[in-house]
Amino acid sequence: MSFYSTRSVSIRETLASLNWVIILLTVTLGLIGVAIQYSVGGSSFSPWAWRHLLRLGFAVAAMIAIANIPLRSIYKSAYVIYAVLLIALVGVELFGATRMGAQRWLDLGFVRLQPSELMRIGTVLALAKFYQSVYVEDVSKLRSLMVPIVLILAPAILVYRQPDLGTAILLVVTGVSILFMAGVNIRYFLLSIVVLLASMPLVWGRLKEYQQNRILTFFDPERDPLGAGYHIIQSKIGIGSGGLSGKGFGDGTQSRLNFLPEKHTDFIFTIYAEELGFFGSLALIALFIGLLGAIYVVTREVKSQFSRLLVAGLAVSIFLYVFVNLAMVMGMAPVVGVPLPLVSYGGTSLLTFAIAIGLILCVDRQPTADIGK
Amino acid sequence: MIRRRETREELFTRRALIMGAGQLGLFGLLVGRLQYLQVNQSARYATLAEDNRVNFEPLPVARGRILDRYGFELAGNDQNFLVTMMPEQAGDIVDVLNRLRRIIPMSDRAYQQTLKRLRRNPKFMPITIADNIGWEAFSRINLEAPFLPGVNAVVGQKRLYPLGPQSAHIVGYVGSQSSRNGRPVRYEFEGRAGLERALDESLQGEAGNRRVEVNAIGRIVRELERREGVAGADAQLTIDSDMQAAAFRALGTHSGSVVAMDADTGEVYALASAPAFDPNLISVGIDEKSWSQLLNDDHKPLLNKTMAGQYAPGSAFKMIVALAALEAGVVKGDHKTDCTGVYEFGGQKFHCWESKGHGLLDMAESIAHSCDVYFYDLALRTGIDAIQHMAKKFGFGIKTGIELSGEKAGVMPSRDWKRANYDAPWQPGETVITGIGQGYVLSTPLQLATMMARMVSRKANVKPHLLVREEENTEPDEETLLDIASEHLDVVFKGMDMAVNQAGGTAYGSRLSVNGLSMAGKTGTVQVKRITEEERESGVVKNNELPWHLRDHAIFVGYAPVDRPKYVIASIIEHGGSGSGVAAPIVHKVMETMLRLDPRSRVKDVERS
Numbered sequence: 001m002s003f004y005s006t007r008s009v010s011i012r013e014t015l016a017s018l019n020w021v022i023i024l025l026t027v028t029l030g031l032i033g034v035a036i037q038y039s040v041g042g043s044s045f046s047p048w049a050w051r052h053l054l055r056l057g058f059a060v061a062a063m064i065a066i067a068n069i070p071l072r073s074i075y076k077s078a079y080v081i082y083a084v085l086l087i088a089l090v091g092v093e094l095f096g097a098t099r100m101g102a103q104r105w106l107d108l109g110f111v112r113l114q115p116s117e118l119m120r121i122g123t124v125l126a127l128a129k130f131y132q133s134v135y136v137e138d139v140s141k142l143r144s145l146m147v148p149i150v151l152i153l154a155p156a157i158l159v160y161r162q163p164d165l166g167t168a169i170l171l172v173v174t175g176v177s178i179l180f181m182a183g184v185n186i187r188y189f190l191l192s193i194v195v196l197l198a199s200m201p202l203v204w205g206r207l208k209e210y211q212q213n214r215i216l217t218f219f220d221p222e223r224d225p226l227g228a229g230y231h232i233i234q235s236k237i238g239i240g241s242g243g244l245s246g247k248g249f250g251d252g253t254q255s256r257l258n259f260l261p262e263k264h265t266d267f268i269f270t271i272y273a274e275e276l277g278f279f280g281s282l283a284l285i286a287l288f289i290g291l292l293g294a295i296y297v298v299t300r301e302v303k304s305q306f307s308r309l310l311v312a313g314l315a316v317s318i319f320l321y322v323f324v325n326l327a328m329v330m331g332m333a334p335v336v337g338v339p340l341p342l343v344s345y346g347g348t349s350l351l352t353f354a355i356a357i358g359l360i361l362c363v364d365r366q367p368t369a370d371i372g373k
Numbered sequence: 374m375i376r377r378r379e380t381r382e383e384l385f386t387r388r389a390l391i392m393g394a395g396q397l398g399l400f401g402l403l404v405g406r407l408q409y410l411q412v413n414q415s416a417r418y419a420t421l422a423e424d425n426r427v428n429f430e431p432l433p434v435a436r437g438r439i440l441d442r443y444g445f446e447l448a449g450n451d452q453n454f455l456v457t458m459m460p461e462q463a464g465d466i467v468d469v470l471n472r473l474r475r476i477i478p479m480s481d482r483a484y485q486q487t488l489k490r491l492r493r494n495p496k497f498m499p500i501t502i503a504d505n506i507g508w509e510a511f512s513r514i515n516l517e518a519p520f521l522p523g524v525n526a527v528v529g530q531k532r533l534y535p536l537g538p539q540s541a542h543i544v545g546y547v548g549s550q551s552s553r554n555g556r557p558v559r560y561e562f563e564g565r566a567g568l569e570r571a572l573d574e575s576l577q578g579e580a581g582n583r584r585v586e587v588n589a590i591g592r593i594v595r596e597l598e599r600r601e602g603v604a605g606a607d608a609q610l611t612i613d614s615d616m617q618a619a620a621f622r623a624l625g626t627h628s629g630s631v632v633a634m635d636a637d638t639g640e641v642y643a644l645a646s647a648p649a650f651d652p653n654l655i656s657v658g659i660d661e662k663s664w665s666q667l668l669n670d671d672h673k674p675l676l677n678k679t680m681a682g683q684y685a686p687g688s689a690f691k692m693i694v695a696l697a698a699l700e701a702g703v704v705k706g707d708h709k710t711d712c713t714g715v716y717e718f719g720g721q722k723f724h725c726w727e728s729k730g731h732g733l734l735d736m737a738e739s740i741a742h743s744c745d746v747y748f749y750d751l752a753l754r755t756g757i758d759a760i761q762h763m764a765k766k767f768g769f770g771i772k773t774g775i776e777l778s779g780e781k782a783g784v785m786p787s788r789d790w791k792r793a794n795y796d797a798p799w800q801p802g803e804t805v806i807t808g809i810g811q812g813y814v815l816s817t818p819l820q821l822a823t824m825m826a827r828m829v830s831r832k833a834n835v836k837p838h839l840l841v842r843e844e845e846n847t848e849p850d851e852e853t854l855l856d857i858a859s860e861h862l863d864v865v866f867k868g869m870d871m872a873v874n875q876a877g878g879t880a881y882g883s884r885l886s887v888n889g890l891s892m893a894g895k896t897g898t899v900q901v902k903r904i905t906e907e908e909r910e911s912g913v914v915k916n917n918e919l920p921w922h923l924r925d926h927a928i929f930v931g932y933a934p935v936d937r938p939k940y941v942i943a944s945i946i947e948h949g950g951s952g953s954g955v956a957a958p959i960v961h962k963v964m965e966t967m968l969r970l971d972p973r974s975r976v977k978d979v980e981r982s
Contacts, residue, residue, distance in 0.1 A: 136381045177392060183384040240410040240418025278411035282404065289400055296393055299385075308385050312392070319396050323403065330406045 018067060019298070019364045025291040026063070026342060026357050030056040030350070032284065033343035035249070036272050040264045043250045048264045048345045055347055059354030066358030067365055074362065075129060075306055075371040082126035082151070088115035089158040114348035116159040116167050121356055123175055124313035126151050131182040132306035132371070140185035148179055165211050166336025170320050177316040178309055215334045231267070235329045239273040246277030264345040266337055269329045288322050295360055302367045311363050314356045432581035436530070437605030439544050439568055439576075441614045442841060442972065446535055448544045448569065453531030454511035455504035456524060460491050463523030470502075472521055476513050477503050499525065501549075505657055532562060532656045536614060538649035539621050542677035543612060543777075543839065545569040546652035562656075567677075568608065568839065571776050578605035609841045611640035613975070619966040620645035623959045628672035629927075629946035630679040631963055632822040632837070635973055636830045636932060636941045639823070639837045641775070642972045643963065646678040671922065680773070680780040683815040684945050687897030688743045688952065689930045690764075690810025692828065692865045695736055697763035698755040699861040706864035709735050712746040719802050723749050724909065726898065740868025741878045743896060745809050752808025757799055760807060761787040766833065766855070767824040769816055775837050783820055786813035810897065821930045822943035829938035831855045831862065869893040870935050880929065883957035887968035894931025894960065896952030901925060916950045924948035929956035933964050940967050
């Protein structure tokens with residue numbers, strides 16, 4: 001395996017070393033996104049499709065670039081990346097631009113960043129690095145549990161305060177999943193579930209009214225058919241009216257007609273399902289399953305705990321976004337404002353998933369890399 | 374060390390497999406949900422989606438215009454800027470209405486009423502808040518549209534009547550079509566009176582409709598399907614706007630009417646009833662005060678007196694009595710009666726309008742001087758049956774069938790009629806007063822014009838009409854010819870000629886000459902109030918000293934030119950005083966214009982060009 005340590009690697013060899021299954025699945029999903037943005041834009045490349053395409057090109061380039069970073073450097077800088085993003089989150093708290101009622105962007109002048117999106121990667125990196133140096137006997141010891149819990153809760157609380165409950169919950173769930181895969185005793189998870197349920201009333205009181213409404217309406221959309229429940233009802237009508245084979249690409253009516261808010265971002269699947277129907281929806285889900293499957297395959301080949309947990313953690317993160325988004329638009333989860341990976345419009349979101357997949361490709365290229373200890 | 378790492382890897386693999394299985398399970402849940410939505414419930418959601426996005430909208434078509442014989446608009450269409458509100462979209466109705474109020478002024482009462490209407494009507498139906506708002510308010514509303522949800526400033530149609538009151542009784546007016554059973558309105562207007570009402574169906578045309586896709590707030594996004602309607606058909610009338618104007622000028626401030634028509638074809642050139650109203654005001658929605666003023670006016674401006682006003686024909690009926698007598702062979706034209714100013718029958722005194730008496734007069738002279746005694750005697754000799762029979766030939770007691778609703782038939786009494794209506798036998802004394810067109814006889818100005826047209830054209834079937842017909846048969850044929858001997862008609866014509874053109878005739882003051890053409894006709898003065906014997910003793914009170922409503926009705930029916938009649942005009946002025954003093958001069962003015970304009974030839978000119 002001296003292949004990887006050879007300094008003069010040709011471009012051809014570099015490309016050949018990449019996991020093309022993952023890249024192709026990623027690009028396919030991204031292009032599906034472009035196609036739907038085109039449809040949502042009224043069969044027009046403006047205002048969304050061409051920008052999504054442009055960003056997709058940039059994202060793929062970033063992905064391949066990240067894939068070529070030595071894994072060792074990534075391992076070394078994991079905590080630094082985490083710290084920088086945490087500071088950025090604090091920055092959002094202090095100077096964040098408010099958009100749609102939530103402070104999620106950090107305006108750096110030339111680019112608006114959404115650190116909460118990037119933070120999922122930062123947290124996975126930090127946790128993976130932490131567990132690289134923990135012996136399996138110590139994993140469930142309280143002392144070794146303190147650091148990961150802080151690593152998870154610190155960004156989660158900041159994201160929650162933006163306020164972005166959805167992203168905060170996904171951050172916590174991703175982190176806890178890594179703890180689970182790292183081998184933390186099952187009893188802790190059962191205990192946490194009990195504690196979580198017990199603290200529900202307390203958390204409920206601290207939720208913003210619109211968050212409470214979203215959850216209440218989730219359980220009973222008819223409660224407010226023209227208000228908070230409206231989006232869910234309209235989205236279900238959109239998906240349901242698509243039927244088996246859909247209304248045809250570009251011929252969706254329900255979802256393009258402003259019945260839905262954020263139709264090009266969070267509710268993009270509604271348009272997709274309406275226009276391409278049940279079969280089209282199954283195909284999209286199959287693509288996501290294929291992508292996640294290909295990522296899990298990577299974990300089988302790598303040797304370090306850092307590599308395994310990094311890849312698996314990122315996979316969990318991608319899965320959670322796919323699942324929560326689809327469940328949300330189908331009326332199975334509250335409207336929490338989670339994009340559909342690679343498909344939804346949005347620069348930070350697309351870039352974040354590209355970075356995540358880039359990191360996975362990076363691990364895949366260097367399965368036996370000596371990352372030091 | 375190696376063992377530890379393997380254990381860590383094994384642990385990870387087991388846990389990762391659990392995670393993967395869980396994820397697959399969750400994906401299975403999503404697929405299940407998808408199947409529920411897109412397969413099991415698909416039909417239901419498809420229906421919901423259809424409801425959500427498709428609206429049926431009527432496409433109003435232009436209402437047909439009403440044109441005079443030369444194509445001049447009597448009723449046309451104009452733009453009307455109006456503002457509507459859909460309560461469903463507006464959300465807070467009160468708030469939106471208050472904002473709107475800052476742009477278009479609205480009285481407190483109108484505001485409350487509008488609010489009530491908005492709350493009562495179906496939420497998805499646009500309610501008209503105000504119309505005729507003007508260009509400025511229209512553009513301001515469009516400008517402030519983002520702050521006025523559910524409010525639409527739209528360009529609608531407005532009915533326009535260029536002649537205003539002059540054509541009011543012919544064209545009538547329209548009203549906004551009210552929604553019925555919550556269904557959207559298909560046409561903007563519906564005819565409420567006059568030809569607008571009578572011709573409503575053909576003027577409306579066939580409204581089209583379109584299926585439109587709307588977004589969540591009801592704005593139209595695109596059109597799915599459009600079925601164009603058929604524009605309403607224009608209606609061309611026989612009316613000559615200039616004649617109509619002349620008739621109104623002649624009527625002045627009187628309460629009365631003028632009918633001018635073609636003697637041969639029955640084409641109505643002018644149909645004027647005064648006072649009139651402005652249909653432009655009524656069509657846009659007249660205020661209650663003005664409306665009740667119109668309703669309560671004793672000059673009855675809303676009534677079309679030419680066809681709905683019934684008056685005793687008075688002396689204008691004498692031609693009928695004369696013809697009945699001649700045709701029945703009771704007397705000949707040279708039959709004379711000595712008028713002493715009073716006629717006694719059955720112990721009752723019947724007075725002549727000339728209390729001194731006319732002396733010895735023949736039939737034509739009696740018509741010229743309108744001697745009452747001569748016709749008291751003649752009527753009695755002829756009998757009510759023959760008079761009634763003759764009167765029917767000329768259309769008395771029968772609707773003329775003009776294309777307007779509300780026409781009255783008048784009354785031509787007979788023995789049967791008396792029995793049916795009064796359950797009493799006919800009295801000979803009633804025949805006497807029928808001889809001078811009083812008593813039970815009632816006729817409309819349109820009937821008098823028709824009578825005269827049939828008489829001078831010698832055509833039995835002449836009927837007045839307002840709509841231009843494809844073929845106007847001007848050549849008389851055997852079947853439609855009046856079955857009255859020419860020499861008998863000539864007696865009547867002679868009398869009417871003398872009445873106007875011979876010194877001493879009742880309408881001598883209204884004689885005229887246009888390019889050597891002159892007019893003939895018959896006056897009539899009808900008592901409204903019974904004159905008692907005491908009043909006769911002390912001298913009859915002059916008409917202009919009586920209160921308006923007790924004064925005599927003034928009547929004149931004329932034709933011209935005398936030798937080859939083309940036109941007839943009838944006029945009745947309510948409480949005008951006397952036929953010779955008021956009605957004849959009015960007909961004189963209109964006839965003068967008619968002979969100058971010569972509408973019958975004018976239309977031919979238009980056809981040629």
